[in-house]
Amino acid sequence: MDELVARSGDGDIEFVLTWCPRRPKATAAEATRGRLRVSLRGRAVWHGADENHGFGWTWVELLEFLAESWLYLTIEDGAPLGVGLDVAPRMLAAAEAAIDSGSSMGSDLGHEQLEAYCTTHDLAEAVQGAVMPPLWIVRSGDSGWVASTASTATAPFQELLDVLSNVGDSIAKRLDAVADERARTAVGAWRTRNDHDRMKVIEAATGYLPELVAEPESGIIEATKSR
Numbered sequence: 001m002d003e004l005v006a007r008s009g010d011g012d013i014e015f016v017l018t019w020c021p022r023r024p025k026a027t028a029a030e031a032t033r034g035r036l037r038v039s040l041r042g043r044a045v046w047h048g049a050d051e052n053h054g055f056g057w058t059w060v061e062l063l064e065f066l067a068e069s070w071l072y073l074t075i076e077d078g079a080p081l082g083v084g085l086d087v088a089p090r091m092l093a094a095a096e097a098a099i100d101s102g103s104s105m106g107s108d109l110g111h112e113q114l115e116a117y118c119t120t121h122d123l124a125e126a127v128q129g130a131v132m133p134p135l136w137i138v139r140s141g142d143s144g145w146v147a148s149t150a151s152t153a154t155a156p157f158q159e160l161l162d163v164l165s166n167v168g169d170s171i172a173k174r175l176d177a178v179a180d181e182r183a184r185t186a187v188g189a190w191r192t193r194n195d196h197d198r199m200k201v202i203e204a205a206t207g208y209l210p211e212l213v214a215e216p217e218s219g220i221i222e223a224t225k226s227r
Helices: 060-075 088-101 107-121 157-175 181-191 198-206 210-226
Strands: 003-007 013-019 033-040 043-046 055-058 136-140 143-147 152-156
Touching: 003 157, 013 157, 055 060, 060 107, 060 136, 060 157, 060 181, 060 198, 088 107, 088 136, 107 136, 136 157, 143 157, 152 157, 157 181
Parallel strands: none
Antiparallel strands: 003 013, 013 033, 033 043, 033 055, 136 143, 143 152
């Protein structure tokens, strides 16, 4: 059986990805068909028909999500809008309440930031077309926080990154011999996931949208020119 087991040091965060047999000349989707089970502190939060079996899907989508979101997962510190760490629905509700109360920022900007956070930190966003429980990845200083609907688990942040890296590497390996454009693009994006320009890093670190990051930078440049 072709299977990946990636877990944190204490085993509280565990991803088990079991691959289906791969046929010759498979597409990126066909080559990455398998079953994924994610457990937090021994409780399966992503699974198939029962908690002993993984959820069947084409996991090139997860690789694409991880590659695109890696910068935000690694740099953004804390839950959205600074709310306390909790299960995912409570963090979402607390952030929405902070926006609606006006205690965080303007309503439109707050909702935009919250949406941007969810689309880069919730692994369920990778599984488009299926209804999966939320699975948030949150950095909290040197700790990593994984939160689903009713379960959470923590690990040193580097251990959590190693788990996610092992999952991504396993998917990418399935695509190494696949010739279609989607496979090449996904593998290329994954292998260059740490390559970003300065503005992108500033945006991820501050949580501000690109146009808001660019405005102060432009002002500094203009002020410098006028001297």
